[in-house]
Amino acid sequence: MKKDFKPYYAVIFTSIRTDGDNGYAKMANLMETLAKKQKGYIRIDSARDKVGITVSYWKTLDSISNWKQQSDHLIAQQLGIKKWYEWYNVRICKVEREYEFQQQ
């Protein structure tokens, strides 16, 4: 934990996909590109096996709320519900501390 640690926010998006791509990969890439341009964006990590986990990190709750309401993202959310996801869960979290390891 850094001495100057300042809390920030994480959105944990956990999902199970429907079968087939149905335009998902293209939209997922676009959403990542757009998220990175949003104010307050810090970082995004994604991985998928049986479940997919995408964690995006944000400076404030407002920046998360703005991203949720961004117009292209709203369309993606609608398509997500209609076509791409069997199930998903979104958790809004406050990152209270962290530590890191780097192999030398």
Next chain:
Amino acid sequence: MKKDFKPYYAVIFTSIRTDGDNGYAKMANLMETLAKKQKGYIRIDSARDKVGITVSYWKTLDSISNWKQQSDHLIAQQLGIKKWYEWYNVRICKVEREYEFQQQ
């Protein structure tokens, strides 16, 4: 968001693996089994592509701290630093709200 939502905690473990298994898969399975037996454990989700993301959920900060100090887990952490991870980051988060979607 449920009306009776009670904050709980998430540990976001993001990592880049070294090459080769070197006993990793076996230990990862064991750690998941042991975590599930810990007091305060709620849930765990894992996925790996280029990065691996494991998010475990806990009722209290104490349950996270107890799991970090659990003896087998301490050994796994040491092996992780020596053999399995090129890089990792651990974030301790408070889950402040959540919502879920389930295809009908």
